[in-house]
Amino acid sequence: MTQLSEVRDLEKTANLGTGMLRREDQRLLTGGGQFLDDLPFGDFYEAAILRSNYAHARILSIDTEAAKSLNGVIAVFTASELGPILKDLPPKVTNPKLNYQVRLPIVKEYARYIGEPVAVVVAENRYIAEDALELIEVEYEPLESVGSTAQALKEGAPPVHIGSETNVAVHLIQQAGDPEAALKSSPHVLRETLHVARGGGHSIEARAVAARFDGPTQQLIVWDNTQAPHYVRQMLATIYGVSEDEIRLIAPADIGGGFGPKAQFYGEEVLIPWIAMELNHPVKWIEDRWENFISATMERTQTHHVEVGFDDDGRLLVLKDVFEHDQGAYCVGLKVPTITMSTLPGPYVIPNIHSELISCYTNIVPTSSLRGAGRPQAVVAMERMMDRIAEHLGLEPAEVRRRNLIQPDQFPYAVGLTFRDGSPLTYDSGNYPALLDGVLERIDLAEFRAEQIEARKSGKFLGLGLAMFVEGTGIGPYEGARVRLTNTGRVMVSLAASPQGQGYETVYAQVAADAIGCDIDLVSVRHGDTSFIPYGQGTFASRITSTAGPAVWQASTQVKVDIIDVAASMLKIDSGELVIRGDRVEVGDDPEKGVSLAEIASIANVGRHGMSVARNQPVAIERTSYFKPSQAAYSSGISAIIVSVDVETGKIEILRSILGHDCGTVLNPLLVEGQVLGGHAHGIGNAIYEEAKYSKDGQPLTVSYLDYALPTAMEVPTPELFHVVSPSPLNPLGVKGSGEGGTVPLPASVANAVEDALRPFGARIREIPLTPDRVLAAIYGFQRDET
Amino acid sequence: MSEAVELDPAEAKMWITVTINGSKGTYLVDQRLTLADFIRKQVGLPGTHLGCEHGSCGACTIIMGDKAVRSCLLLAAQADRESIETVESLAEDGVLSPLQEAFHANHALQCGYCTSGFLMSLVARLREGPIESEAQAREALSGNICRCTGYTGMVAALMSLPTPNGQSGGAQ
Ligand code: FES
Numbered sequence: 024m025t026q027l028s029e030v031r032d033l034e035k036t037a038n039l040g041t042g043m044l045r046r047e048d049q050r051l052l053t054g055g056g057q058f059l060d061d062l063p064f065g066d067f068y069e070a071a072i073l074r075s076n077y078a079h080a081r082i083l084s085i086d087t088e089a090a091k092s093l094n095g096v097i098a099v100f101t102a103s104e105l106g107p108i109l110k111d112l113p114p115k116v117t118n119p120k121l122n123y124q125v126r127l128p129i130v131k132e133y134a135r136y137i138g139e140p141v142a143v144v145v146a147e148n149r150y151i152a153e154d155a156l157e158l159i160e161v162e163y164e165p166l167e168s169v170g171s172t173a174q175a176l177k178e179g180a181p182p183v184h185i186g187s188e189t190n191v192a193v194h195l196i197q198q199a200g201d202p203e204a205a206l207k208s209s210p211h212v213l214r215e216t217l218h219v220a221r222g223g224g225h226s227i228e229a230r231a232v233a234a235r236f237d238g239p240t241q242q243l244i245v246w247d248n249t250q251a252p253h254y255v256r257q258m259l260a261t262i263y264g265v266s267e268d269e270i271r272l273i274a275p276a277d278i279g280g281g282f283g284p285k286a287q288f289y290g291e292e293v294l295i296p297w298i299a300m301e302l303n304h305p306v307k308w309i310e311d312r313w314e315n316f317i318s319a320t321m322e323r324t325q326t327h328h329v330e331v332g333f334d335d336d337g338r339l340l341v342l343k344d345v346f347e348h349d350q351g352a353y354c355v356g357l358k359v360p361t362i363t364m365s366t367l368p369g370p371y372v373i374p375n376i377h378s379e380l381i382s383c384y385t386n387i388v389p390t391s392s393l394r395g396a397g398r399p400q401a402v403v404a405m406e407r408m409m410d411r412i413a414e415h416l417g418l419e420p421a422e423v424r425r426r427n428l429i430q431p432d433q434f435p436y437a438v439g440l441t442f443r444d445g446s447p448l449t450y451d452s453g454n455y456p457a458l459l460d461g462v463l464e465r466i467d468l469a470e471f472r473a474e475q476i477e478a479r480k481s482g483k484f485l486g487l488g489l490a491m492f493v494e495g496t497g498i499g500p501y502e503g504a505r506v507r508l509t510n511t512g513r514v515m516v517s518l519a520a521s522p523q524g525q526g527y528e529t530v531y532a533q534v535a536a537d538a539i540g541c542d543i544d545l546v547s548v549r550h551g552d553t554s555f556i557p558y559g560q561g562t563f564a565s566r567i568t569s570t571a572g573p574a575v576w577q578a579s580t581q582v583k584v585d586i587i588d589v590a591a592s593m594l595k596i597d598s599g600e601l602v603i604r605g606d607r608v609e610v611g612d613d614p615e616k617g618v619s620l621a622e623i624a625s626i627a628n629v630g631r632h633g634m635s636v637a638r639n640q641p642v643a644i645e646r647t648s649y650f651k652p653s654q655a656a657y658s659s660g661i662s663a664i665i666v667s668v669d670v671e672t673g674k675i676e677i678l679r680s681i682l683g684h685d686c687g688t689v690l691n692p693l694l695v696e697g698q699v700l701g702g703h704a705h706g707i708g709n710a711i712y713e714e715a716k717y718s719k720d721g722q723p724l725t726v727s728y729l730d731y732a733l734p735t736a737m738e739v740p741t742p743e744l745f746h747v748v749s750p751s752p753l754n755p756l757g758v759k760g761s762g763e764g765g766t767v768p769l770p771a772s773v774a775n776a777v778e779d780a781l782r783p784f785g786a787r788i789r790e791i792p793l794t795p796d797r798v799l800a801a802i803y804g805f806q807r808d809e810t
Numbered sequence: 811m812s813e814a815v816e817l818d819p820a821e822a823k824m825w826i827t828v829t830i831n832g833s834k835g836t837y838l839v840d841q842r843l844t845l846a847d848f849i850r851k852q853v854g855l856p857g858t859h860l861g862c863e864h865g866s867c868g869a870c871t872i873i874m875g876d877k878a879v880r881s882c883l884l885l886a887a888q889a890d891r892e893s894i895e896t897v898e899s900l901a902e903d904g905v906l907s908p909l910q911e912a913f914h915a916n917h918a919l920q921c922g923y924c925t926s927g928f929l930m931s932l933v934a935r936l937r938e939g940p941i942e943s944e945a946q947a948r949e950a951l952s953g954n955i956c957r958c959t960g961y962t963g964m965v966a967a968l969m970s971l972p973t974p975n976g977q978s979g980g981a982q
C-alpha cells in the first residue's frame with residue numbers, strides 16, 4: 024500500500040495548498056457562535072472579584088459581613104476561606120537563577136499590583152455581585168511601590184517582594200565568540216538606548232471561566248476560554264490534589280481571540296471551579312474590560328542598551344545588548360525575555376554576540392507572551408542599529424542588510440546561542456536574500472530617494488524603513504491528534520489544542536482528508552475538550568501548524584492503512600490493489616468492487632460480539648499521534664514601510680506597507696494570510712498607538728479604550744504581502760508558524776521609517792510607540808517626562 | 811421613572827414591550843438591566859457580544875429603530891416600544907445575506923467575536939446608501955474594533971458588494 028510520509032509537493036494534493044473558505048464562518052456570521060458566555064448554562068451563580076486598588080499594600084483586615092447579608096448574595100470568599108488552594112501558581116518557563124517569588128491565586132497578605140484578586144463574591148447575578156463588592160471593607164496599609172523597570176532598578180528602590188534584597192528577577196547572559204575583544208578591535212562602534220512600552224493582548228472577548236461539579240460522575244467540569252486546555256487541567260489537578268481524570272476541561276468551540284494572555288494560568292481559574300465545588304452549585308465568572316486591563320497579563324516593556332561593532336563595509340563584527348525587562352509583580356514565565364535574548368541576531372552573520380537580560384519585578388500586573396512574544400523588542404534593538412550603521416557609513420540600509428545576511432546555502436545555521444526551548448539556536452531553513460529582493464522588486468530605491476528629496480522641498484517628510492527578522496516557531500514538547508473512523512463512515516479528528524479564530528476546523532480537515540485520500544466533506548474536526556484526547560499543550564508561540572499539523576497527518580496516514588487493510592480482508596484482495604475514493608475503498612482497476620467506509624467501521628469498530636476476527640484484519644480504527652519536534656522551526660520575514668510624517672502635529676501616515684513572509688509550506692494560503700494581516704495590524708498598534716501607561720508608583724492610567732488606542736480600519740493600511748517558501752526539514756509537512764510574523768517587524772520598521780523621514784532634523788527615535796508627542800519631542804528636542 | 815428606583819435597585823422592575831427581529835413581546839425587566847444583557851440573557855439571543863461595556867469596541871451593536879446603537883450603553887428600559895434587529899435576523903433559514911456571504915468569501919472574520927457588531931453597523935450604514943470606495947468602506951468600519959483580521963478582509967467584503975449601478979463597490 025502507499026503510505027505518504029511527507030508532503031512536499033502541494034500540487035499533488037486535493038485540499039492542501041488551496042485557500043479553502045472556513046467551515047467556522049456560518050455559525051459565527053449568524054450569531055450562533057459557541058463563546059463561553061453564549062453557552063446555555065442555565066442556573067449558574069455569577070461571580071465578581073474585588074481587586075486590590077493599591078499597587079503595593081499589606082491587608083490588615085477584610086470585613087465581608089455587609090456584602091454577605093445583601094439580598095441575592097450567596098457567598099463571599101477571601102484567602103481565609105480558601106486555605107486549601109492557597110498554592111503557588113508556578114511560572115511556565117523558569118530558570119535556576121530566578122529570584123523565585125510565590126504567586127497565589129488570591130492575596131493572602133501582600134497585594135503587589137492594582138488588579139490582584141482580594142475577594143470573590145458569588146451572587147444570583149453579576150449585578151448583585153458587583154453591588155456586594157462595594158460593601159466589602161478592606162483595611163490596607165499602603166506600601167511604597169515601583170511603576171517601571173527604571174524605578175525598580177534604582178539604588179534603594181522599594182522592594183516589590185518584601186524580604187527580597189533586590190527587584191531583579193533574573194540576570195542571564197548568553198555569548199557567542201568573544202564580544203568584549205571584538206568591541207575593542209572594531210573599526211566602528213555605535214551605541215544606543217531604545218525603549219519599547221507596555222501593550223496588551225486585547226482579545227475582544229475577555230477571559231471567562233465556568234465550572235460545575237457533576238455528582239453522578241464525580242467529575243469537575245470546567246469551561247475556560249483558555250488557549251491551553253490540557254495545561255489548565257494539569258495545573259488544577261496539581262493544585263486541587265486530584266488525578267487529571269477527575270477534571271474535564273473544556274475550551275469552548277469558539278474563543279474570541281487569544282494572542283497570548285489566554286495561554287497563561289491565572290488565580291481566577293483556580294478560584295472559580297473550587298468555589299463551585301465548595302458551594303456545590305455551578306458558578307461562572309466573566310471578566311469585564313476594566314478587569315482585563317488591570318489583571319490580564321501584558322507584555323513588551325523593555326529597555327535595550329545596544330552596541331554594534333562593524334567594519335568599513337558595514338559588516339557586523341559584534342553585537343552587544345543589555346536589556347531590562349519588566350516581569351511585573353510576579354514571574355508568570357521567563358519565555359518572553361529569553362525569546363528576546365535569542366531573537367536579537369536575526370538573519371545576520373554575527374561572529375561575536377553578547378546578549379544580557381536583567382529582568383525585574385515591578386508593582387504592575389505581570390507580563391507574559393503577547394503576539395510577537397519578546398521578538399518585536401529584539402528586532403527593534405537589532406534593526407534600528409542596522410539603520411544607524413547605514414547612516415554612519417552613508418550607505419542604503421538595504422545594502423547594509425544585504426552584506427550581512429546568512430546565505431541560503433548556510434543552513435542549518437548555528438547562531439551560537441540557545442533558544443527558549445532549550446535547544447541550540449540553529450535555523451533550519453530560509454532564504455533571507457529572497458525576502459530582501461522581494462521588497463526591492465516592489466520599491467525602486469533610487470526613485471524613492473529622489474521623491475523623498477523632492478517632497479522635502481514642499482515641507483513633506485517621507486521615510487522608508489526596513490526590518491527583517493527570524494522567528495522561532497513550532498516549539499515542543501509535543502502536540503496531539505486523534506483520528507477515528509466513526510460508525511457513520513465519517514472521519515473524526517480530535518485536536519488537543521483549542522483555536523481562537525485560526526480556522527482549525529478547516530485546515531486540519533484539509534490535512535486529514537489529503538492524508539487519507541477521502542472526500543473532505545467526510546472529515547469533521549473538534550477541539551479543546553480534554554475528554555477528546557488525553558494529552559496536549561495548547562495554542563501559543565505559533566506552534567500548532569508545525570506540531571498538531573504533523574500529528575494529524577501521522578494519525579491520518581495510520582488510519583488510512585487500517586481502513587485499507589480492513590477492506591482488503593473484507594474483499595479478500597491484496598491491499599496494494601485498493602484505493603480510497605470519496606466514501607469508499609475500491610479496487611483500483613475495478614471500481615464496482617469495493618466497500619464503504621461505513622461498512623468498514625461496522626466490521627472493524629462495531630464488530631460482532633464474541634466472534635473472532637481474521638488474523639491480519641485491524642480492529643478499532645482509531646489512532647492517536649503525538650508529534651514531537653526536535654527543535655523550533657524558524658520562520659522569517661521582512662517589513663518595509665513608507666511613511667509621511669507631519670512635522671507640525673507629529674502624525675504618521677503609512678503610505679505603503681510591504682510584508683514578505685516565509686513560514687515554510689503554506690497549507691491554506693487564505694488562513695496564513697489572515698494570520699499575517701492580523702499580526703500586521705497588531706504591529707501597527709504597537710508601533711504607533713498602543714501604550715499601557717502607569718504612574719511612577721504603578722497606578723494604571725489607561726483602563727479603557729478611550730485612553731488605550733486600539734487601531735481601527737482607519738489606522739491599519741492593507742499591506743502588500745508576498746511569500747517565500749523554505750519548507751522546514753523538521754516535520755513531514757514542511758511547515759513553520761505564521762501567527763506572529765506580521766507583528767514582529769513593525770515597531771522596528773515604522774521607527775526606522777520615521778527616523779529616515781526626519782533625518783533633516785537629526786531626530787533620534789528612541790521610544791516606541793511613536794505617539795505624536797514622541798515624534799514632536801524627537802524633532803524639536805523636547806524633554807518628555809518618562810516614568 | 812417609577813419611584814421603585816429609590817428602593818432596592820436589585821428589586822426595581824418594569825414592563826417593556828419590544829419588537830425583536832420582527833416578533834413583539836412584553837417582558838418584566840430589572841430597571842438597571844442593560845439592553846445587551848436583556849437581549850443576550852433574557853431574550854436568549856447571545857449573538858450580540860460584549861467586548862468593552864463602555865461604548866468603544868462596537869461588538870454589541872444592534873439596530874434600534876433605524877439606527878445602529880451600542881446595546882451596552884443602553885438600558886433595556888430604553889427599548890420600550892422600540893423595534894430591534896440583531897445579528898440573528900440577517901440570515902434566512904440559514905441562507906446568508908449578501909453581506910454575510912461577502913464576509914465569508916473574503917475571510918473577513920477570524921475569531922468571529924466582533925463580527926455581529928460589524929455586521930449590524932454595516933447593515934445600518936448600507937441602508938443609507940452604497941459603499942463606493944475603499945475610503946468609504948474604512949469609514950464605515952471605523953466605529954468597531956477587530957483584533958484578529960486587520961480589517962483587510964472586511965474592506966474587501968464591502969468592496970465586493972454590488973452597488974445600484976450593477977458594479978462591484980468602489981469601481982477603482
Ligand atoms: S461592548 Fe458595547 S461598545 Fe464595546
Ligand code: FES
Binds near residue numbers: 920
Ligand atoms: S475576528 Fe476576532 S476580533 Fe474580529
